[in-house]
């Protein structure tokens with residue numbers, strides 16, 4: 498593996514900025530988008546649970562349906578080259594089929610499976626106390642999706658591609674619209690956040706950060 502310099506790394510992080518205006522004439526290539534999605538897939542998640550799905554929302558009619566309830570997307574929605582909706586798993590309890598499947602793919606013996614699930618039970622119940630409500634469990638999975646979100650945005654920046662994370666929308670409505678379009682089963686998944694990709698229409702000037 499060839500290393501990049503600290504200067505190059507900081508250049509990438511300084512380049513990444515929330516992009517509110519995309520150049521509609523520039524589209525992210527299929528190869529670059531596949532790479533960005535691969536960065537999401539390769540992202541780490543708590544206990545390797547991968548409690549996510551990623552929807553690439555290119556259908557213009559569906560985009561137009563969510564735009565009126567997505568105040569955080571400031572530009573005409575067609576201007577973003579790509580929009581990715583990050584879904585988080587619902588009901589990801591230690592004793593769910595989802596967890597059994599996630600462990601089974603690692604080839605654990607039945608004894609190892611039982612021991613691991615007992616550890617996860619204590620982790621979810623006592624350590625993190627996330628079994629208290631459906632919401633706390635869902636939010637734990639949503640947290641994992643934000644790791645993928647960050648990796649996608651940083652990776653995109655390294656390719657010279659702009660992005661904007663999006664939390665500014667009516668979650669009930671966006672869940673309803675996307676589920677009605679058959680994009681996911683709302684009993685199994687819910688929207689965690691979104692992210693737009695494209696190329697900035699104009700320079701993004703200032704970064705506001707607390708002093709180190």
Ligand SMILES: Cc1cc2nc3c(=O)[nH]c(=O)nc-3n(C[C@H](O)[C@H](O)[C@H](O)COP(=O)(O)O)c2cc1C
Pocket residue numbers: 513514515516517568569570571661662663664665666690704705
């Ligand atoms: C989780 C998250 C959600 C965000 N949601 C929105 C959004 O809905 N609309 C928007 O224009 N910016 C959104 N932002 C962008 C932030 O306002 C921006 O990242 C922050 O002001 C720092 O600026 P910078 O990203 O340009 O460095 C969001 C950022 C994060 C991390």
